[in-house]
Amino acid sequence: MVEKINARRKLDNKRRVLFGYAMALFCAVLWGLWYIPGDMVWYLDPFVTMQAEITAMTGSETTSFMVFAVMITGINALLIVLTLCIWNLFMGKFSEMKRTFKEVKAADKWYFLAAACGATAVLGSFMAMGFIGAAFAAVTALMYPVVGSIVSRTWLGQKISRRAMMGIIVIVLGGITAYVSGFIDEVSSGNIPVWGFIGGIMAAVGWGFEGCFAGKALDVSEPDVGLHMRFIFETLIWWVIVIPILAIAGFPMFDYLGMIFEPTMLTVLIMLGLTFGFCYVAWYKSFPLIGVGRGQAVGSVYAIMAVVFIYMFTGANPGWLLVLGAVICVIGGGLMASEGSEEISSLRETGAVE
């Protein structure tokens, strides 16, 4: 009987961990897809006109890019709140949502910090997309699992095995290979867009920290509900603080909003909300099951997905170094996924059972 129980327990544990990895991979696919609409919005009206107006107003294309990056990050957050409303309604999570809202004090600090770090990361990513390009934006963020793993280990006390650490290192090496390829392209064209590189670093550090703060919030909240709370906090940061301040400063933040209900634009925005919204649903579901470090490392296969999708949709040739980087990332992900599931049945040192 004991053997039967152990075999069944092992199977259940394996299934749970596999589900966690599947969620992280699902997140990677959607995250990679997100770069397509994320890149397209820069070239569609009314936003092209908006950017032109800001450039004419300030005489600086950089300011125009930065203000638009803020605008589109705010729209992105709002779209995800709407997507999650539909998701949580469909999943029957509204009662838990109401209960969590009433007790928001128990984790408000973590929701806010996760939202602030996530906001920094998405803004950084849009900056990298706008100043350099989507493929570059995707690969520059690849360092985020390293930030996430180090912080989750030192601060959340989550365990990271030697194999998981090796997987993370291999993924990062793949990311750096891909990064070098983007860097060489930019330097050889004689153009070094500093704000694009800063955006890439913002994305890596922001997402790394977000995962850890989210992990803390998810300790006491249901993942779908916790995620919704995090995006409500982010939406408030953009639409109650940052965007009104820019509007008061004289930028046309609200002038073009009425024009987004044009079919092409609306389709792109819906794609933006759906891909990013569900990518986050899967990402947050993976954290409690496999840990922040592993969830982030497997999730970073998104960079390969992004390169593949960008190639499929725009025909942009990724170059052999980028492909090599992608392959190294897959090997790293495989290394982590091959870890014994028993090792991650509990993610931290628990102390004695009462």
Add this chain to the structure above:
Amino acid sequence: MMEGRPVKFRLLEIFAEKGHLWNYEITDIMANEYKDRKSKYGQQATNWDLIELAASGFIKETDASIDENKRNGNLLIEYGLTSIGRGELERLKNTISPRGE
């Protein structure tokens, strides 16, 4: 104190009050207290919450058995509160808003 509050808050309190419990005992308690945890889907959701709390290290498996009544023999797990789970519950008790009772 935690009745009607977020599910994970209440789960920690139940373990603190009642000691070691099997997962089916917990899903029954939650089904009686929370309307959205009555259905089969709701009970599965409670089971997931237990798995997540165990992954967070707040509760830990103390025993396991096979449900012989089910054709596939579901795994039944008994959990108990850990010391970090107790610490988290105390923290939550200090942050929740008063109910005016």
